[in-house]
Amino acid sequence: MEKRKISENVIRRLPKYYRFLSELSEKKIDRISSVEISEALRLTASQVRQDLFNFGCFGQRGCGYDVEFLKKAIAEILGLNIPHSVIIVGAGRIGQALADYGGFLKEGYTVKAVFDIETEHIKNIKAQIYNVAELENYLAANNTDIAVIATQKDAAEEVAKRLVEAGIKSIWNFAPIDLYFGEDVAVENINMSESLFSLTYKSKKVNAF
């Protein structure tokens, strides 16, 4: 496959393509046209064609795209084709929901360990359960690709620092605080309150008509 420099915007759309292709794959659909993709994802067909052209010549004019081939190619670009070991720090309801989240295992993400300041309340979880005091020991002994932060807001920053100092390069943050560690650590912040505020603003507009 030809290597190109892929823009941030294209990258941001790739998970959407991947999820849609996975749905098609589950439904045993073999081929899909750029028009069909664009309608499902509410993009323009030419944008879809341009985006996918970035990854080489997937589509033949008039034939559409081979779903499995395209899904596999995007998975490789995103890094989904290799298994990922995950730990979760903070076992409140969000942390436990994530530990339990079926989608992880399916896509090659395995929650190996869950950490909290108290561990007695954690139930029905397949991962190993540790006191957060064990965090550094665990990370020194176990290769870990992604750390999820699902602590209270007040604890999140310190936990994040400990993770980064222990060598973690990838943080998925659910605490209501933006974490940032420069270029050397990948961070995705799930800002639920910001999403709720955006929704509130949008609904204000909807109700105004």
Next chain:
Amino acid sequence: MEKRKISENVIRRLPKYYRFLSELSEKKIDRISSVEISEALRLTASQVRQDLFNFGCFGQRGCGYDVEFLKKAIAEILGLNIPHSVIIVGAGRIGQALADYGGFLKEGYTVKAVFDIETEHIKNIKAQIYNVAELENYLAANNTDIAVIATQKDAAEEVAKRLVEAGIKSIWNFAPIDLYFGEDVAVENINMSESLFSLTYKSKKVNAF
């Protein structure tokens, strides 16, 4: 306050400003400069000044912004100054975590009712608990601003249709499917798997260095 047409990009940043200002307010900080805001939110100072200029003359040159005044003004624009009644459909771990989520109540969002196909397992929730068969009856009798969908993927679309038919104008969707009902219904999709895939891609890049 002067009314201007505010761009989508500015609107998308407002929840960030609001959250940051709330943090300052909690810390009893009265005034803040555009430089300080820009550093905390990783924007440029001129972008911050431009963004906030959209909402009238908040800042005096050299004096910074009055935190409470700015927070209140942004809350009004976002619609956070009025109370919001919320229902949640789907009481798995995510649904229960949301029903329990302290941030809601603080910001004027009250979870009034939780619906599921089975209700015996739902515990420690302040909201009323109903079988999802009661959804339409409940909505006919109770003014509801926001409906949260926290069902399995397979059920999400049908639940969303029922909500919209029952008059819901605002949907906060946690199911791994993009919902869209045109201009008349405000929807925010929290795509956790897409966020995870983006993180995986970013971390692949980080590890390549």
